[in-house]
Every structure is written in structure tokens, then in C-alpha cells.
Amino acid sequence: MQSVNVTNVEQESLNPYEIVQKQIETAASILKLPENITEILKRPKRVLTVNYAVKMDDGSIEVFEGYRSQHNDALGPTKGGIRFHPDVTLDEVKALSMWMTFKCGVVGLPYGGGKGGVIADPRHYSLAEKERMSRGFMEAIADFVGPDKDIPAPDVYTNAQVMGWMMDTYSKMKGKFSPGVITGKPLSIGGSQGRNEATARGCVITIKEALKELDLPVENVTVAIQGFGNAGRIASRLLADLGCKIVAISDSQGGIYHSEGLDVDDVCVCKDESSISNYTAVERHITSDELLELDVDVLIPAALENVITSQNAERVKAKVIAEAANGPCTPEADKILNKNGTLVIPDILANAGGVTVSYFEWVQNLANYYWTEEEVNDRLQQKMTTAYNEVKEISEKYAVDRRTGAFMISLLRISEAMKARGWV
Ligand SMILES: NC(=O)C1=CN([C@@H]2O[C@H](COP(=O)(O)OP(=O)(O)OC[C@H]3O[C@@H](n4cnc5c(N)ncnc54)[C@H](O)[C@@H]3O)[C@@H](O)[C@H]2O)C=CC1
Numbered sequence: 001m002q003s004v005n006v007t008n009v010e011q012e013s014l015n016p017y018e019i020v021q022k023q024i025e026t027a028a029s030i031l032k033l034p035e036n037i038t039e040i041l042k043r044p045k046r047v048l049t050v051n052y053a054v055k056m057d058d059g060s061i062e063v064f065e066g067y068r069s070q071h072n073d074a075l076g077p078t079k080g081g082i083r084f085h086p087d088v089t090l091d092e093v094k095a096l097s098m099w100m101t102f103k104c105g106v107v108g109l110p111y112g113g114g115k116g117g118v119i120a121d122p123r124h125y126s127l128a129e130k131e132r133m134s135r136g137f138m139e140a141i142a143d144f145v146g147p148d149k150d151i152p153a154p155d156v157y158t159n160a161q162v163m164g165w166m167m168d169t170y171s172k173m174k175g176k177f178s179p180g181v182i183t184g185k186p187l188s189i190g191g192s193q194g195r196n197e198a199t200a201r202g203c204v205i206t207i208k209e210a211l212k213e214l215d216l217p218v219e220n221v222t223v224a225i226q227g228f229g230n231a232g233r234i235a236s237r238l239l240a241d242l243g244c245k246i247v248a249i250s251d252s253q254g255g256i257y258h259s260e261g262l263d264v265d266d267v268c269v270c271k272d273e274s275s276i277s278n279y280t281a282v283e284r285h286i287t288s289d290e291l292l293e294l295d296v297d298v299l300i301p302a303a304l305e306n307v308i309t310s311q312n313a314e315r316v317k318a319k320v321i322a323e324a325a326n327g328p329c330t331p332e333a334d335k336i337l338n339k340n341g342t343l344v345i346p347d348i349l350a351n352a353g354g355v356t357v358s359y360f361e362w363v364q365n366l367a368n369y370y371w372t373e374e375e376v377n378d379r380l381q382q383k384m385t386t387a388y389n390e391v392k393e394i395s396e397k398y399a400v401d402r403r404t405g406a407f408m409i410s411l412l413r414i415s416e417a418m419k420a421r422g423w424v
């Protein structure tokens with residue numbers, strides 16, 4: 001288990017499973033929830049581990065280990081993405097499924113939380129190998145998931161194409177077209193308008209609300225973004241369109257900085273060709289860690305967990321942190337950021353736009369009736385602003401940080417459902 005040394009305080013855990021348990025305990029203790037509710041919510045209900053063989057292009061076989069965790073289904077079927085990453089662990093997938101439960105609760109979706117992960121780096125495989133790896137994982141988990149049971153979606157290093165392959169495999173196995181088994185699909189096979197942009201769009205909605213609260217005009221606000229994939233890249237474009245200055249961006253290879261603002265479209269062209277670290281129209285190249293400590297108005301961690309810890313939180317200068325990524329700040333970092341007056345929009349709120357439009361996609365699949373992009377975006381706007389203001393209200397009422405407030409809202413909704421079902 002990972003941990004870092006912290007002077008004068010206990011060792012800081014970087015295990016996401018321990019972190020989410022701590023977050024649940026903090027919120028539950030303020031609400032004085034009965035212990036049996038917390039005990040149920042502190043661990044996933046079901047976890048599946050699979051090992052499956054994939055034939056490589058050269059005829060060799062590689063065996064991949066993957067997981068699917070279903071945390072809690074009191075509010076409805078479990079829901080959450082599938083990640084392909086070399087550093088995936090079982091504890092990480094469990095934690096991500098738990099964050100999904102609380103995320104769905106914050107935005108009031110009729111879902112519990114699930115998550116999947118495969119230990120693999122898809123960047124090292126050909127398209128055909130990636131297809132077999134994706135289909136193989138769905139084949140291995142097909143009896144565990146389903147449109148009214150557990151509905152996957154994209155996450156790190158998976159995308160609409162991967163969802164399309166997985167939906168096709170599931171449909172073939174069940175002998176019927178089953179678009180509702182997975183969301184984030186290509187539009188031609190039951191994907192929703194707006195799903196590809198939804199995580200970033202939802203995040204930008206919360207940033208606009210936060211800036212309003214801080215009396216900061218959106219125009220010319222400076223922004224640094226760590227991670228330039230689905231969440232980070234689209235957020236950069238949406239914010240640039242609003243007149244924000246995107247001064248720093250990084251991906252897994254490194255980062256770039258320009259105090260006058262980067263040309264986001266140009267950076268996208270460079271990223272499509274290689275990595276943004278090869279982009280030359282910059283003031284300087286920076287590391288992804290340096291990016292976190294820049295003097296900017298808004299910081300968007302949009303890559304992986306545990307990037308802001310007790311080790312660097314004191315040096316973070318942003319006024320607002322919008323957690324597009326899941327779990328970027330540890331509880332120790334939260335304490336420091338709160339003491340310093342940083343407004344942290346927690347992951348379970350800031351990145352809830354993705355699962356919200358996934359829910360819209362699933363609803364459209366079940367009804368076999370499709371909405372316009374405008375309808376999707378209007379409904380997303382409504383859900384995100386309502387959730388933002390509910391979190392703000394409860395946080396102010398109980399004098400807690402926004403993460404604790406967001407967990408409290410969810411805990412109230414989930415515990416009510418658990419009681420209504422007679423579980424507690
Ligand atoms: N895709 C979605 O709909 C949602 C994604 N999220 C979260 O957003 C985060 C990013 O996910 P996506 O954008 O979907 O993944 P993605 O696979 O589209 O992009 C990931 C990006 O992170 C970069 N990256 C990886 N390691 C990095 C590092 N050490 N430093 C800087 N950049 C690094 C990659 O180069 C890539 O640009 C994850 O935490 C994910 O769980 C949350 C909600 C929904």
C-alpha cells in the first residue's frame with residue numbers, strides 16, 4: 001500500500017480505498033448516521049476479478065487481469081466507467097466504484113456506483129489488439145453487467161469505440177441488440193448527443209458557478225489543466241470559448257506554459273500528432289507536477305488520483321480547484337487547501353456531468369427515442385447547477401468543505417433508499 005511521510009502527522013495514505021472510506025466516515029459522523037449504514041457503505045457489495053487471454057497480432061497470447069466492482073445498488077443499477085491503465089489495482093477500482101455511488105447521489109440519478117479496470121496500457125497495442133482486449137473483457141464480465149444491473153461507460157484510456165465493441169460483444173452473447181448495457185457509445189449505435197463533451201461541460205458549469213460565487217468574471221480567468229484527454233482537452237476548449245486564458249496544459253509526457261494563454265486548437269493538433277510536450281509555441285516547458293503549483297485562478301486536475309497531497313498542497317495557489325479527475329486530492333491535502341481558502345469543487349460534483357449524460361443516454365436507449373444536443377445540454381445545465389447549489393447550501397449550513405457537503409447530500413439520499421428497502 002502506498003503512503004507518504006508527513007512531518008508531525010500520521011502517515012498519509014495514498015490508497016484510494018482507504019481515502020474514500022475516510023470521506024464517508026467524515027460525512028456520516030456529521031450527519032450522525034447510524035453505524036450500520038456506514039458499515040454497509042464502506043465496502044463494495046460485489047467485486048469480480050477476471051483473467052482473460054487475448055491473442056496478439058504476432059500470434060502470442062497475453063493474459064490480462066481486470067476487475068468490476070459494484071458498490072451499492074440501493075438507488076438503482078450500478079453505473080460507472082471502465083479504465084485501461086497499467087497502474088490499475090483492485091483497491092483503486094473499488095474506490096472508484098464507491099465514488100460513483102456518491103456521485104450519482106449528488107446529482108440525484110437513480111443509480112448506484114460501479115467501476116471496472118483492466119491492468120493494461122492500450123497505447124502499446126495495435127487497434128486490432130485493443131479491440132480483442134475490449135471484447136475479451138466484456139465477454140468475461142457479461143453475466144455480471146446488464147442494462148438493469150450494472151452499466152459501464154468510458155474512463156481513462158477507453159473511449160466511444162471501445163464502448164461500441166463492448167456493446168456489440170454483449171449484444172451477440174445475449175442474442176439481442178442491447179444498447180442500454182453501456183453508455184458513451186458512438187452516436188450511430190445508440191450513443192447520446194453531448195456525451196463525449198459531458199464530463200468537461202459539467203465541470204465548466206461548476207467552474208462558472210464557483211467564479212460567480214467568488215465574484216470573478218469568467219473572461220481572462222487563468223486556467224491550468226493537468227491531463228489532456230476526454231475531460232481535460234474538451235474543458236480547455238469550452239473555457240477558451242468563454243474567454244478564459246488557458247495558460248498551462250500537461251499530459252502523461254509533460255506540460256507547457258504560456259502566460260498570455262495557449263492556442264488550444266493548435267495544441268490539439270500537436271497532441272493528435274504526438275504529445276503536447278512537443279508543442280513549441282510556449283514560454284517554457286513544465287512538468288505535470290509544476291503545473292499544479294502555478295499562480296492561476298483555476299486549476300483542473302483531469303488525469304489521475306493523488307496528485308495533490310500533503311506534500312504539495314501548501315504550494316497550490318489556485319483560487320478554485322475543479323476536480324475533473326476522480327480522487328486528485330487526498331484528505332490531508334483537503335485540510336491544507338481548506339485552511340488556505342481554496343474553493344475545491346469535489347470530483348463527485350465537478351465531474352458528474354459524464355454520468356449525468358450517460359444516464360440520459362441510457363434513458364434514450366430504453367425508450368428508443370433520441371434527444372437533440374440542445375435538449376441534452378439544457379438538462380445537464382439544470383442538473384449541474386441544482387447539484388452545485390445544493391452542495392453549497394449544505395456545506396454552509398454545517399460549516400464543512402464542499403467535499404463533505406457533497407458526501408452528506410448523497411448519504412442522505414442513499415440512506416433513505418436503504419431504509420425504504422428495509423436494509424437497515
Ligand atoms: N471520461 C469520462 O467521462 C470521465 C472521466 N473522469 C475522470 O477524468 C480523468 C481523466 O479521464 P479521461 O479524460 O476520460 O481519460 P483519457 O484517457 O481521455 O485522458 C487521460 C489524459 O490524462 C493524461 N495523463 C495520464 N497520466 C498523466 C500524468 N501523470 N500527468 C498528466 N497527464 C496525464 C493522458 O496523457 C491523457 O491526456 C480520470 O480521473 C477519470 O476517471 C470522470 C468522470 C467521467
Ligand SMILES: O=C(O)CCC(=O)C(=O)O
Pocket residue numbers: 079080081082100103151152153154155183184326351352354355356358
Ligand atoms: O458515464 C458513466 O457512467 C461513468 C463515468 C465515470 O466513470 C465517472 O464518472 O467516473
